[in-house]
Amino acid sequence: MCGIVGYVGEKRNAQDVLVNGLKRLEYRGYDSAGIATLDEKGEAHLARSVGKIVELEQVLLEESHTGKIGIGHTRWATHGGVTVENAHPHSAGDVYLVHNGIIENYKELKAKLKEHKFTSDTDTEVLAALVDSNYGLNISLKDAVAKSLKQVRGTYGIAVISPREPGVIVVARLGSPLIIGVGKDETIIASDASALLGYTREAIYLNDGELAVCTKDSVDVYNLSLKPQNHIPEQIEGDLEQIQKGGYPHFLIKEIMEQSSTLGNTLKGRIDTKTGKMHLGGPNLTQKEMQSIKHIVIVGCGTAYYAGLLASYYLEQLVPELTTEVVIASEYRYRSFHIPKNSVALIVSQSGETADTLACLREIKKRGVKTLGIVNVVGSTIAREVDGGTYVHAGPEISVASTKAFTAQVVTMLLFGGMLAEHQGGSPQLLNDFVQELAKLPSEIEKTLRDYAGEIGDLAKKYAKYDDALYLGRDTAYPISLEGALKLKEISYIHAEGYASGELKHGPIALVDENTFEIFNILDNWLYDKSLGGLHEVRARGGKAIVLTDAAKEKQIEADDIVRIETPLKHLVPILLNTLQQLFAYHVAVARGNDVDQPRNLAKSVTVE
Ligand code: AGP
Numbered sequence: 001m002c003g004i005v006g007y008v009g010e011k012r013n014a015q016d017v018l019v020n021g022l023k024r025l026e027y028r029g030y031d032s033a034g035i036a037t038l039d040e041k042g043e044a045h046l047a048r049s050v051g052k053i054v055e056l057e058q059v060l061l062e063e064s065h066t067g068k069i070g071i072g073h074t075r076w077a078t079h080g081g082v083t084v085e086n087a088h089p090h091s092a093g094d095v096y097l098v099h100n101g102i103i104e105n106y107k108e109l110k111a112k113l114k115e116h117k118f119t120s121d122t123d124t125e126v127l128a129a130l131v132d133s134n135y136g137l138n139i140s141l142k143d144a145v146a147k148s149l150k151q152v153r154g155t156y157g158i159a160v161i162s163p164r165e166p167g168v169i170v171v172a173r174l175g176s177p178l179i180i181g182v183g184k185d186e187t188i189i190a191s192d193a194s195a196l197l198g199y200t201r202e203a204i205y206l207n208d209g210e211l212a213v214c215t216k217d218s219v220d221v222y223n224l225s226l227k228p229q230n231h232i233p234e235q236i237e238g239d240l241e242q243i244q245k246g247g248y249p250h251f252l253i254k255e256i257m258e259q260s261s262t263l264g265n266t267l268k269g270r271i272d273t274k275t276g277k278m279h280l281g282g283p284n285l286t287q288k289e290m291q292s293i294k295h296i297v298i299v300g301c302g303t304a305y306y307a308g309l310l311a312s313y314y315l316e317q318l319v320p321e322l323t324t325e326v327v328i329a330s331e332y333r334y335r336s337f338h339i340p341k342n343s344v345a346l347i348v349s350q351s352g353e354t355a356d357t358l359a360c361l362r363e364i365k366k367r368g369v370k371t372l373g374i375v376n377v378v379g380s381t382i383a384r385e386v387d388g389g390t391y392v393h394a395g396p397e398i399s400v401a402s403t404k405a406f407t408a409q410v411v412t413m414l415l416f417g418g419m420l421a422e423h424q425g426g427s428p429q430l431l432n433d434f435v436q437e438l439a440k441l442p443s444e445i446e447k448t449l450r451d452y453a454g455e456i457g458d459l460a461k462k463y464a465k466y467d468d469a470l471y472l473g474r475d476t477a478y479p480i481s482l483e484g485a486l487k488l489k490e491i492s493y494i495h496a497e498g499y500a501s502g503e504l505k506h507g508p509i510a511l512v513d514e515n516t517f518e519i520f521n522i523l524d525n526w527l528y529d530k531s532l533g534g535l536h537e538v539r540a541r542g543g544k545a546i547v548l549t550d551a552a553k554e555k556q557i558e559a560d561d562i563v564r565i566e567t568p569l570k571h572l573v574p575i576l577l578n579t580l581q582q583l584f585a586y587h588v589a590v591a592r593g594n595d596v597d598q599p600r601n602l603a604k605s606v607t608v609e
Pocket of ligand 1: 302304350351352357400401402403487490
């Protein structure tokens with residue numbers, strides 16, 4: 001997520017506060033950064049760089065900023081590549097502005113702002129130009145900002161300065177946090193309380209739709225109609241590390257719990273519940289290509305591979321006659337593989353840097369096959385080398401174990417399938433069913449995580465001491481069984497294996513005894529009765545069986561433990577069950593005292609082969 005810091009005072013150099021504050025926000029993930037300050041003469045100085053804060057510090061060596069007021073930003077690119085021109089702060093005339101969020105109507109606003117010479121392809125520069133266009137000679141910065149924000153649709157957390165009012169920072173928020181630290185003869189603003197620690201513990205938390213005028217010794221809050229709003233400064237609780245995790249004890253649980261909101265970003269503008277259609281910008285495929293694709297190769301490693309496996313079921317359901325092939329990148333790259341004509345390859349990667357996946361991409365491109373990225377990190381190597389593609393917009397995933405990215409990857413590939421279905425005569429009813437379920441998915445994930453967290457926590461305590469586990473499922477419950485086993489093994493170090501439950505009797509059932517536990521993902525669908533078969537086989541041999549299911553309680557199930565989720569969803573139930581598996585793995589790992597965010601032997605991105 002992007003980060004914002006601002007400072008106005010009389011005892012510190014703004015540059016130092018801004019850089020220090022941006023470093024506090026590094027954990028949120030970013031790919032470029034910048035600051036703007038006003039010096040004693042009121043002149044503006046702008047410094048921006050791609051890469052890490054250390055790069056920005058190099059730039060600042062060339063032109064140090066002496067002013068005591070400024071704003072800074074770390075950008076996690078979502079719209080517009082990772083370039084200096086797209087880095088914040090953006091400027092227009094006498095306005096310097098940083099922004100978190102998405103201005104949805106930026107294109108129509110941009111079309112009206114003819115006087116401004118745009119240098120970036122961001123929505124933020126449009127906002128800066130809009131404020132400048134409203135910042136007439138007898139208009140205050142506060143008035144210009146308020147007038148502009150009434151013209152935008154979308155979300156924002158912003159900080160704005162101008163050489164015309166060198167002692168003032170105007171801030172505002174709608175849907176993206178903005179906190180104002182009230183110090184002694186200084187005011188520090190930030191998108192995250194961690195940047196305020198060490199300067200003050202007194203903070204004003206702006207509400208949505210509010211704007212504030214900050215000086216070194218005052219903070220005046222208004223609504224957008226400039227009616228004063230009363231705020232009493234609150235105490236900032238917690239220490240730095242705790243705050244960066246949003247109050248959660250680990251990044252992993254934060255990322256598990258936030259996937260309902262990050263999935264909202266994945267879906268934004270990509271489904272239409274009225275028309276029952278899905279839409280993805282980015283695949284860079286012509287209408288003819290969309291109509292002619294008959295085969296899809298899905299490439300990934302680890303969780304990305306399992307996301308592809310789950311997506312392949314949905315793609316085949318949605319697109320008549322489509323065939324799919326899901327491959328492990330580290331194997332595929334060395335095989336003498338052949339990809340038929342009328343194929344595309346989906347290259348799935350959270351980091352966009354996984355060496356084996358990148359090598360596969362290059363091999364596939366050599367064969368003239370169109371490659372589409374399903375990537376989270378904007379501007380990553382894979383994202384830059386694919387022929388087209390779509391960002392999954394899951395936000396930075398800090399914890400080594402991938403959770404919210406899995407969900408976002410599956411949904412993004414499902415959206416691609418929906419577009420293909422429309423171009424290839426897929427069932428409009430089925431397409432609409434998926435669209436309606438996707439629209440409900442974020443809230444269903446939130447409800448599932450909230451309503452069953454207790455049961456899952458108890459299960460984790462009960463099974464944390466086991467050393468062997470099997471995860472079993474059929475059909476779309478099979479890929480999540482593989483993923484569930486990976487989650488457990490990589491953070492709890494329990495030897496967990498995922499299997500198609502129909503495979504149990506072909507060997508793995510020999511592992512079943514009182515020292516193993518089996519997690520069955522059982523869907524209340526056409527395979528329900530079949531899925532119970534494996535469960536009975538395990539129970540008959542003394543295995544400890546846990547069932548995760550959407551089957552109603554009227555459906556009798558014999559197991560040691562059952563978690564039944566209530567949901568209107570059908571097709572996407574595996575995604576809900578997988579969030580329970582994520583929680584289970586997390587709590588088991590905590591119970592076993594492991595380093596949940598940095599498990600032994602693992603790296604977040606495997607850039608070596
Ligand atoms: C998932 O929890 C693991 N950290 C690992 O399997 C990961 O999914 C794999 O290394 C692929 O990473 P990528 O998505 O960044 O390419």
